[in-house]
Amino acid sequence: MEPAVVTRLFVGGVAVVVFIVGGLRCCAAPCYMAWRERRAAERRRQEVESTGRVLLAGDGEAELEQCMICCEENIAPEEELRFLPCSHGFHKQCIDKWRLQFSLACPLCRSQ
Ligand SMILES: [Zn+2]
Numbered sequence: 001m002e003p004a005v006v007t008r009l010f011v012g013g014v015a016v017v018v019f020i021v022g023g024l025r026c027c028a029a030p031c032y033m034a035w036r037e038r039r040a041a042e043r044r045r046q047e048v049e050s051t052g053r054v055l056l057a058g059d060g061e062a063e064l065e066q067c068m069i070c071c072e073e074n075i076a077p078e079e080e081l082r083f084l085p086c087s088h089g090f091h092k093q094c095i096d097k098w099r100l101q102f103s104l105a106c107p108l109c110r111s112q
């Protein structure tokens with residue numbers, strides 16, 4: 001092969017590699033970020049799901065006069081409650097939403 005042809009091939013090859021790598025970086029970064037976010041959200045959801053005890057309000061063990069998140073005082077016996085390790089209880093759906101969106105800490109005593 002003549003040197004000129006080799007150089008052209010080489011330059012062409014480098015251009016293709018740069019193009020592919022550049023393209024990959026542009027597409028892969030948002031995917032990677034989204035993947036990391038999804039994984040973090042999944043872990044958080046699992047932690048929210050696994051913390052504390054879930055009881056029905058009608059259960060003898062569950063004692064809750066008021067859910068301090070929605071300020072509801074008349075808690076129906078069939079409603080699901082979640083009691084955090086600090087022994088504070090809330091509607092399950094209220095505290096799960098709170099912990100998913102705001103903070104994993106108990107809204108009353110701030111313990112994790
Ligand atoms: Zn509530």
Ligand SMILES: [Zn+2]
Nearest residue numbers: 086088106109
């Ligand atoms: Zn608490």
